[in-house]
Amino acid sequence: RADSLLVFAAASTRDAMDEIATLFEGESGHDVTFSYAGSSVLARQIQNGAPADVFLSANTAWMDVLEEGGLIAAGSRRDLLGNTLVLIAHDPEAAPVDLAAGDFATRLGEGYLAMALVDAVPAGMYGKAALAHLGIWDRIAGQVAQADNVRAALALVSTGAAPFGVVYGSDAVADPGVSVVATFPGDSHPPITYPVAVIAGHDRPAVTAFLSFLTTEAAGAVFEAQGFTLPGR
């Protein structure tokens, strides 16, 4: 029997999730609908009774909140995706930056470093942690232009408003207007994970099937093509 699913997913996963859903629909005959928005917005809506079946968050903290509130089906949570954190530049010919050598502050000069909100949005928080870990943060903190989300930070760099920015590897892949000048070492920040879970009371067969489908090879290939990493691989 065909079922309809409503998936709440972080907006940055849109292209990959749309593609995977098409595959899943073809295979299962079920119908998948997405609502893409910021993770915090979606989490709050789930807290307030949104009719979502699945939540894919770009933010572990909000998933934790839902889990503590008993709002996700027990045992359904898993870390679906990972990501890398990169330093990008507006200049396509920009020379690579050696983050460990600490010369980034000099390269930045008077310019601005675009990031997502460093105390509120995961990409910003990861970036701040990494820069702090590398001993750069204190020297450039006053030059950080914080955008409301990581895509807006990317836009600041690709339009040239800011010469450098810190974004996810998946974002940098897709934007021809920026070049990756460094990748932050994985140990310089907490692991970047996108947890997924079934919403409590929504663990119908079709929903469970979809969640399983997300971890198939086919789905993994799509995610990787979009620049995400797959944890445990």
Place this chain on the structure above:
Amino acid sequence: MGWLGPEEWQAVALSLRVSLVATLVSLPLGVFVAHALARWRFPGHALLNGLVHLPLILPPVVTGYLLLLTFGAQGPMGRVLEALGMSIAFRWTGAALAAGIMAFPLMVRAIRLSIEAVDPRLEEAAATLGAPRARVFATVTLPLILPGVLAGAVLAFAKAMGEFGATITFVSNIPGQTQTLPSAVYAFLQVPGREDSAIRLVLVSVAIAMAALVLSELLARRMARRVAGG
């Protein structure tokens, strides 16, 4: 038309529906509130005025959040509507509510200014001719403020077409249900390389709102000409 995908057309259609319903449903209330603010003195005048302007002052996300708390499944109004089988959370009706509330201050201000500009001596004349307050309003005040009502409605419609923050926060971004044009634009903007889709949608929304604007200008000018006898 191949230019927009089916989901995008759906967003266009939904935005139109949401904005029209939001505008038309709130219009009578808007006229009433504007009239009360313009012509009546009552305790709580300042409070009502403040309340009306609240959605303008608050960041839209906050308005959306407050709506979610009020009309969500756990919220006081949400429970009531649920019990009546009229839940609006995560429905297009909720999007209309959000858009209507966000646009309300603009509508009320425009109408109120027009009411304040009506010569009260004409209303007095109507009263001496035997018309009670409601009739004076319907036959003298209202026809004279029609250009202002129209301006207010179009302003509200345009605002509703562009409203995003409160809508996505309150009713999320579900295609066919609550994905309005601006939400769709937002979703595209969050994905690398989809700016072109976003721009197409923006152009559609601009075209619609401009058409409404031009139409309202023409209408308003005709009304004004008739009154001025030019």
Place this chain on the structure above:
Amino acid sequence: MGWLGPEEWQAVALSLRVSLVATLVSLPLGVFVAHALARWRFPGHALLNGLVHLPLILPPVVTGYLLLLTFGAQGPMGRVLEALGMSIAFRWTGAALAAGIMAFPLMVRAIRLSIEAVDPRLEEAAATLGAPRARVFATVTLPLILPGVLAGAVLAFAKAMGEFGATITFVSNIPGQTQTLPSAVYAFLQVPGREDSAIRLVLVSVAIAMAALVLSELLARRMARRVAGG
């Protein structure tokens, strides 16, 4: 005051400055544009009207993005301002520009409605008394529309206090430079469990805007009373 942290007070002060400057600087232009739209016939009338309304119709993020393209370091206007040593990108002045542009349609609409309500026969009378167009405007039209100008300015101020999408997209969020109240509120809302901080800031912004509203009501009423001779 221990109620808000220093960074939050900074956001309050900045929002006040940004909104005030945005309102006051755009006011003369708003009056001019409103007058042109209300009283002049010229080619491009509809275009100007559409342009003025654009920020209302567009999702704020799009407006912010367009501002970024125009006034950013690489944008055409951005380069010019840069050369003049007046760059506004990532400055509070940029935040004021964004707020001013977002609020402009509201301001113009309010003022335009008041101008349209002025009896042109009074302006004619002033002209026969020897006053050229500009003087007629300054001595007859303007004093008569002051309540509307005030309404427009307060509406714009309130909108500027709440503006978020365009501002953060254009000038991002640099504490002390461009972190306005709504940006700070937004940041708190992203983090689980910080709703109380967000609410404190919202209350501050509501208090400020309400004070402006009440003040403007009182002023407008006094002006109206003087003209009506009550």
Place this chain on the structure above:
Amino acid sequence: MSLEVALRHRLAGLALDVAFDAPAGVTSLFGRSGAGKTTVINAVAGLFRPDHARIVAGGEVLADSDAGIWLPPHRRRVGYVFQEGRLFPHLDVRRNLDYGRRASGAPQDAAGFDRVVGMLGIGGLLDRRPARLSGGEKQRVAIGRALLMQPRLLLLDEPLAALDEPRKAEILPFLERIRDEASVPILHVSHSAAEVARLATTVVMIDAGRVIASGPASVVLSDPSLAPTGVRAVGAVLSARVVAHHDDGLSEIDAGGVPLMLPRVAQAPGTALRIRIAAHDVILSREVPVGLSALNTLAGTIEAIHTGEGPGAIVSVATPAGHLLARLTRRSVTRLGLAPGQRCHAILKSVAIAPEDVGTGPA
């Protein structure tokens, strides 16, 4: 139907304190600019609420501040012709005229409508909006609008000031008919002594917010000591009756047994008339005048001679037709040796009595 008004209020420029009774018919408020006439009328209409007011119309209390009664304007059913038009700019003339009837839900009355429209000469304007009317046209529509609401009381604030003489002459008889036939009481403001003399049953003279005289028009207007609006307003009002219409266009009337000839009066024989005879239009003669073009002479006895500051004197003459007033120069009084108790002849030109001076109804 009568009207009882008592008001007290303080304004910036005026301390208002008036009280008067307006019996059936027309009561004219007469007084200088700024005397408070419009203010009084506004209070009767319910548009201005004085500190203290008692207003009773035809037995119904419209306002009584002691009893806390203040009927809103729409429940007073008073037709008000404003000093400044106040037509509805968004309605054409027809719907302006119809406004009162619709508001009261009364049935259409095509005949009554056509009669008012015809009388006011606004038949050609019915589809036009007020912005396209001339000043006089606007005023005529305003009069029609008030008449057509079937008021129980008419308030007319200088209704005819903007109109030319022939138009006035057409409208005045209509107002008289309303006064006499429909017995709608009328409260009326005018600066024209002729208009007041012709229409008014009662005259209330107001000066600086106070009533300085009130009473029947024939009494108040012939009191030479009361001339706040100028000595030319002084005149006598005679009661008369139409006797016959002659072939040469003159009408013979009977004033207390004295036959007078007037230019054609458009009333059937037997109709009661009131004729204002301005004091400055009367010539006195000691002898029976001969060979004069004036057709009317009335023999009488001089009752009193009032001389004032100026060069003029008002001589009041008792005639069988009633008291007449004649304004002469003091020099003429001396030259003719006029004195109270003497017989004399009052000479009136037929044509000096303007159509606007001849009204219907008893004085």
Place this chain on the structure above:
Amino acid sequence: MSLEVALRHRLAGLALDVAFDAPAGVTSLFGRSGAGKTTVINAVAGLFRPDHARIVAGGEVLADSDAGIWLPPHRRRVGYVFQEGRLFPHLDVRRNLDYGRRASGAPQDAAGFDRVVGMLGIGGLLDRRPARLSGGEKQRVAIGRALLMQPRLLLLDEPLAALDEPRKAEILPFLERIRDEASVPILHVSHSAAEVARLATTVVMIDAGRVIASGPASVVLSDPSLAPTGVRAVGAVLSARVVAHHDDGLSEIDAGGVPLMLPRVAQAPGTALRIRIAAHDVILSREVPVGLSALNTLAGTIEAIHTGEGPGAIVSVATPAGHLLARLTRRSVTRLGLAPGQRCHAILKSVAIAPEDVGTGPA
């Protein structure tokens, strides 16, 4: 300074086609309600732009549609008293009055200001806003506002309609002085024949958008065939000169060698006067009248007798003082056997000549 006006335009209710010259002095537009008077004045002020217009004031072309000239209102320097006030509601009376002077940047003229304010009796209102004025007070302020702008041309659209007689009597001499001393030409609309006769140098009669007669007031107003505003407007205008003021308040004047007595004329001996003598105020006698209270008799010869439809006849009499018109009944004409060529005596009451009928300046 003279004014030349030629206009053509089609409106919904009116096909306007007027052309007239207004020499120095006052030109009165006279005609029924809706005739097009305000429309003409608006065109002269620059507020209404007709299809075709040529307007030249004192040699300066204000409008010439053939040459594509259309001066905007603020460059025409015409003082306009509107039919409907149009005071600035946000300015107090003082600043309303001062508006024109400030707009033109002229220096303050406290004496001139006080004179106008005193004449109009608005000294007590200076700090009030228009909403708190009575109808007549508003109109007086509007007149003051136009006078104080130092206009080169005054447009007066029924300026005195809302005013009472004493107030009119105060304002009229002032307008005369402007006409005579400041030589400001005045274009004036009124429904009052007395006002027109007194002020007008030239009368332009307008009916249904066309000029039906124009010329010197003394000619046009004495043409009995032209009475669009009623037969009571007919009268003659005589030129005279003040001779002396007598102790009993009468003024002796000389009209073409004939001495006449009028109630005190407030002009110095030697001043030229123009006196309107309404046709209905003149009595004719075949014999020298005796024992009458009327002080003035003029011997003359009957020139013509016009009889119309009605019961009246207009007899024009050549006297040494000028042509007089007398309106009699046809019956009197028959009874006295009046005919052209006959001698007769015209009898005038001093007091029948109202102050508003006596103006300064030659007729």
